[in-house]
Amino acid sequence: MSFFSVKQTRTRLNRSELAVPGSSPDFFEKAAKSDTDVIFLDLEDSVAPDDKEKARENVIKALNEIDFGKKIISVRINGLDTYYMYRDVVDVMEQGGERLDLIMIPKVGTAKDVYAVDMLVTQIENKIGRKKKIGFEMIVETALGMQNVYEIATASKRNESLHFGIADYAASTKAKTTGIGTQNPKYSVLTDPDSKGNRDVVWSDMWHYPLSRMIIAARAAGLRPVDGPFGEIKDSDAYKSSANRAAVLGCEGKWAIHPSQIDLANKIFTPPEEEVAKAKRILEAMKEAQKQGKGAASLDGRLIDLASVRQAEVMVQKAELIKK
Ligand code: GLV
Ligand code: MG
Numbered sequence: 001m002s003f004f005s006v007k008q009t010r011t012r013l014n015r016s017e018l019a020v021p022g023s024s025p026d027f028f029e030k031a032a033k034s035d036t037d038v039i040f041l042d043l044e045d046s047v048a049p050d051d052k053e054k055a056r057e058n059v060i061k062a063l064n065e066i067d068f069g070k071k072i073i074s075v076r077i078n079g080l081d082t083y084y085m086y087r088d089v090v091d092v093m094e095q096g097g098e099r100l101d102l103i104m105i106p107k108v109g110t111a112k113d114v115y116a117v118d119m120l121v122t123q124i125e126n127k128i129g130r131k132k133k134i135g136f137e138m139i140v141e142t143a144l145g146m147q148n149v150y151e152i153a154t155a156s157k158r159n160e161s162l163h164f165g166i167a168d169y170a171a172s173t174k175a176k177t178t179g180i181g182t183q184n185p186k187y188s189v190l191t192d193p194d195s196k197g198n199r200d201v202v203w204s205d206m207w208h209y210p211l212s213r214m215i216i217a218a219r220a221a222g223l224r225p226v227d228g229p230f231g232e233i234k235d236s237d238a239y240k241s242s243a244n245r246a247a248v249l250g251c252e253g254k255w256a257i258h259p260s261q262i263d264l265a266n267k268i269f270t271p272p273e274e275e276v277a278k279a280k281r282i283l284e285a286m287k288e289a290q291k292q293g294k295g296a297a298s299l300d301g302r303l304i305d306l307a308s309v310r311q312a313e314v315m316v317q318k319a320e321l322i323k324k
Contacts, residue, residue, distance in 0.1 A: 006279075008159045008222040010135070012072055013037045013321055015253040015269035016262045017226060019076075019162075021046035022055030025062065032068045035302050036262045037248065040074040040137075040205055043088050044106050045168075052084050057090055063096035074137060089117065093124045093134070104137045107168060109144040112154035118156045124292075128247040134158060139228070140163025140214050149214055153221035161224040162293065163255070164211050167231070173207065180231025181242055182289035205245060216249045227254040243268045276319040279312035 018036040020027050022043045031039050039061065043083055047055040059075055075086035075096075092100065105117055112282070114136065121134050134160040142152060153162055167180045177184050187206040193199050211227065218225035227246035230239045239261055243254045253269045256262045271279075287310050289297035297304045 006220065009224065011317075011321060012160070012224070014072070014161060014226055015322075016256050016265035017074075017278065018256045018262060019046065019159045019254060021110045022059045022075075023047045023051040027056040028058075028062045028066055028188065032066050032071065032258065033072045034259055035233055035266060036071065036256060036259075037266070038074060039068065040076050040102075043075045043084070044078050044085055052078070055180075056084075056088060056229050060092060065097045068099065072101045073099060074104050074185050076104040076106055076139075077098060077117075079107045080105075080116060081107075084308070086120065088116075089120050092126060093121065094128060098130065098132055101132070102135045102137050104139065104163070106165065107142055107145065108138045108140065109142055109151050110148050111151040114138065114152055114155035114159065118158055121158070131186050135160040137161045137163060137226075138237075139163045139165040139168075140210075141228070143169075146210055146213060149217040150220060153217045153223055159221065159223055161226050161252070162214050162218040162245055163226045164207075164214050164228045166207060166228045169210060173210075174225035177206070179230050181207070182232060182254040183229075193201055206268045211246065211301065213252075219250065224252040225250060227251045229255045229257045230261070231257070233258040233260060236260070240268060246319070270322055271319055276315055279315040279319075282312040287307070299311070 014037055016036045017038040017040060018031055018034060020031045020039060020041050022041050023046070028041070043052065043059065045054050053177070060288070063073070075088070075092050078084040089103065091273045098205065103117065103121065105114065108114060115135065124130070125133065136156060137160055139150060140146055140162050141164070145152060153159060169175070170177050183203060184206055185201070185203060187204050189202045189204060191200045191202060215225040227243065230242050232238055243265055246254055247268050254265045256265055282304050285297045285299045285304060296303055298304065
């Protein structure tokens with residue numbers, strides 16, 4: 001290990017994160033009763049400019065009146081380049097009571113963006129004597145944000161998670177797609193001809209690099225990486241495929257932009273029982289080996305060492321958190 005120790009953010013379950021437009025208060029109760037781990041009430045891109053003020057009022061009312069149970073509640077504020085953002089923070093924090101857990105900062109571009117919101121939030125917390133400290137989730141969804149992703153991730157002690165905002169990221173990088181999180185068949189590999197001259201077209205994941213880059217920055221900073229939206233709400237197979245890729249790479253969860261995506265995300269980001277059982281056996285086997293003064297052991301014909309133990313510990317801790 002490096003001598004530099006990475007401080008881990010507070011542990012929270014973030015398998016599914018349901019987006020709810022602040023301008024649709026009819027959806028709030030349903031979201032509160034759903035199985036999502038996190039809800040973000042949106043003041044940004046799902047709200048039309050004429051509805052911004054009303055959406056803010058709806059969100060404040062919901063924070064005061066709706067029973068969200070144990071869910072983690074976030075509000076997505078407008079971007080720092082708008083004239084809505086300061087009032088989003090001030091009004092929601094001053095009038096929304098203690099229920100809010102997180103503020104989601106969209107289109108974050110530099111560490112200074114995070115610093116600016118931190119300054120505002122800190123002043124308000126001190127003024128109103130807020131007991132619970134607000135955490136930050138940041139959406140990495142511009143070329144600038146991706147370029148500065150590690151500095152952003154380490155810009156504030158409030159930071160908890162990074163989210164891959166695939167739709168805006170595509171717009172910002174001028175990627176050739178109009179879907180939200182869907183693929184472009186042109187991003188593919190043509191195989192060399194086989195002996196009969198046949199060739200295959202093998203699709204590749206055009207989002208692999210930016211998602212991986214964000215995950216690395218998040219983990220290096222001790223934050224949760226979370227995959228963003230998938231727009232084809234009727235195509236659950238494609239959602240699962242996208243969520244599985246994110247899970248395999250190390251994301252903690254994925255957004256749900258429709259309630260039907262919540263269960264899909266919860267399932268994919270919950271480690272399967274067989275894997276948890278295997279992780280427990282790895283920990284047991286290693287304990288036995290260590291008793292005999294060995295640094296490695298074998299289980300089911302496979303070598304296990306301290307790296308396997310760390311992987312197993314992560315899985316067992318996650319399973320325990322879910323059980324709670
Ligand atoms: C989310 O905000 C996105 O742009 O994908
Ligand atoms: Mg966006």
